[in-house]
Amino acid sequence: MSLKITGFETHDVRFPTSLTGDGTDAMNTDCDYSSAYVSLFTSGDLVGHGMTFTIGRGNDIVCAAIKELAQRLVGKNTEELFANMGKTWDHLCSDPQLRWIGPEKGVIHIALGAVNNALWDMYARSRSKPLWKLIVDMTPEELVNATAFRYITDAITKEEALAMLEEKAATKAEREVHVREVGYPAYVTSAGWLGYSDEKVARLTKEAVQAGFNHFKMKVGADRSSDLRRGKIIRSIIDDSAHLPADIAPRDPNGPDLIGKNAGPTGCVLMIDANQVWDVPQAIEYVESLQEIKPWFIEEPTAPDDILGHAAIRKALKPYGIGVATGEHAHNRMVFKQLLQAEAIDVCQIDSCRLAGVSEVLSVLLMAAKFRVPVCPHAGGVGLCEYVIHLSLIDYIAVSGSMERNVLEFVDHLHEHFLYPCSINNRGRYNVPSNPAEGYSIEMHNDSIARFEWPHGSYWVNEHAAAKARGVNGH
Numbered sequence: 001m002s003l004k005i006t007g008f009e010t011h012d013v014r015f016p017t018s019l020t021g022d023g024t025d026a027m028n029t030d031c032d033y034s035s036a037y038v039s040l041f042t043s044g045d046l047v048g049h050g051m052t053f054t055i056g057r058g059n060d061i062v063c064a065a066i067k068e069l070a071q072r073l074v075g076k077n078t079e080e081l082f083a084n085m086g087k088t089w090d091h092l093c094s095d096p097q098l099r100w101i102g103p104e105k106g107v108i109h110i111a112l113g114a115v116n117n118a119l120w121d122m123y124a125r126s127r128s129k130p131l132w133k134l135i136v137d138m139t140p141e142e143l144v145n146a147t148a149f150r151y152i153t154d155a156i157t158k159e160e161a162l163a164m165l166e167e168k169a170a171t172k173a174e175r176e177v178h179v180r181e182v183g184y185p186a187y188v189t190s191a192g193w194l195g196y197s198d199e200k201v202a203r204l205t206k207e208a209v210q211a212g213f214n215h216f217k218m219k220v221g222a223d224r225s226s227d228l229r230r231g232k233i234i235r236s237i238i239d240d241s242a243h244l245p246a247d248i249a250p251r252d253p254n255g256p257d258l259i260g261k262n263a264g265p266t267g268c269v270l271m272i273d274a275n276q277v278w279d280v281p282q283a284i285e286y287v288e289s290l291q292e293i294k295p296w297f298i299e300e301p302t303a304p305d306d307i308l309g310h311a312a313i314r315k316a317l318k319p320y321g322i323g324v325a326t327g328e329h330a331h332n333r334m335v336f337k338q339l340l341q342a343e344a345i346d347v348c349q350i351d352s353c354r355l356a357g358v359s360e361v362l363s364v365l366l367m368a369a370k371f372r373v374p375v376c377p378h379a380g381g382v383g384l385c386e387y388v389i390h391l392s393l394i395d396y397i398a399v400s401g402s403m404e405r406n407v408l409e410f411v412d413h414l415h416e417h418f419l420y421p422c423s424i425n426n427r428g429r430y431n432v433p434s435n436p437a438e439g440y441s442i443e444m445h446n447d448s449i450a451r452f453e454w455p456h457g458s459y460w461v462n463e464h465a466a467a468k469a470r471g472v473n474g475h
């Protein structure tokens with residue numbers, strides 16, 4: 001049925017994670033996980049929800065930008081928008097005046113992420129499929145048409161993308177069955193936030209091992225001796241087979257999926273994340289001094305736009321078997337293109353809403369597959385885990401065809417605010433979202449919005465001052 005987009009609503013929703021130190025790292029020492037949330041309405045019952053992630057102040061500025069962009073959809077016919085989502089993305093992106101306050105970066109671009117994701121959510125709901133399923137069921141031509149392709153054809157042409165997708169098409173169904181059965185590999189970050197005490201880190205790491213996880217990320221970069229101390233605490237837990245659940249045998253650290261991951265004796269892997277605190281020479285020297293804790297990679301060692309800096313760090317750390325990962329602050333597909341062309345990264349960490357939504361994510365998935373760099377999406381925030389399982393499923397089933405070397409980030413925060421929260425199986429892997437009504441899984445409960453809306457939601461008006469005074473903290 002042909003519908004028109006009739007309007008939209010935005011919400012500035014902020015959760016008080018700064019009270020407990022959740023989400024903290026060497027750069028972001030005080031974060032209130034927040035969602036700049038948008039709902040698109042149509043002339044029928046069909047709706048679409050989307051959001052982008054921020055860490056508090058400024059979320060209202062993103063909501064203002066969302067309003068400007070969502071206005072570009074009002075009055076449009078939904079089927080015409082869905083028929084060529086790449087073209088729709090170009091339309092959203094190219095307002096002749098708004099473009100000046102980007103282009104394709106900063107507030108305006110993450111706002112576009114929320115709007116584009118809301119439209120994809122609506123498209124998936126209109127076909128009664130979860131978002132990942134909508135996309136893996138597309139023909140190679142449909143998928144390429146849905147992709148933001150401008151400015152990347154020097155790295156991958158549409159013809160090359162089509163050929164890659166066609167090569168994978170025949171075996172998509174097998175991969176879908178397999179991943180539904182085993183789940184998608186995941187790793188835990190929320191045991192190692194910088195603001196947590198050693199005791200809390202140790203307790204949460206043990207719990208994560210017990211829950212079946214075998215990849216763990218720890219924050220570094222504020223203080224070298226405490227990084228080493230904590231790194232040793234985590235390694236002593238994950239390398240000790242006594243902590244593994246009885247029904248999980250230690251994995252072979254020399255097994256094919258662990259080669260190059262610096263796995264310990266139980267097959268568990270540690271990663272470290274500096275959130276951009278260092279200059280290039282400092283990053284090299286600092287990470288060299290952490291070699292004892294054997295990280296698989298250093299994430300965001302320096303400024304996110306410094307492509308050649310990442311390449312230099314990667315080259316210098318190679319002899320230690322330590323790789324480089326980045327992407328949560330890579331603001332568009334061109335940054336990823338250059339990171340790949342410059343051989344600057346071992347792991348590509350797309351962000352579901354810093355890139356401007358699914359259409360731009362698809363372009364990075366295609367480039368990463370061509371350059372054979374594994375995609376391990378970023379999910380340290382509110383709503384990001386709900387989003388990214390869809391993206392990793394698209395990557396595995398339709399694009400790269402592999403999940404051997406991939407792990408998808410998981411943080412155990414705030415899932416209860418979503419109607420279709422992500423979930424993890426007893427092997428520490430993401431379950432496949434399978435409710436036909438869930439779209440992109442990002443719809444928030446109305447009462448969560450009402451309670452945490454900034455600044456007039458009931459939590460902020462009635463509860464926050466007392467919670468702060470009580471000093472609720474797990475530091």
Ligand SMILES: C[C@H](O)[C@@H](O)[C@@H](O)[C@H](O)C(=O)O
Nearest residue numbers: 023024025028031189379380
């Ligand atoms: C402020 C945030 O919690 C970040 O620390 C987080 O996104 C992190 O970099 C991550 O890799 O998950």
Ligand SMILES: [Mg+2]
Nearest residue numbers: 273299300328
């Ligand atoms: Mg990070």
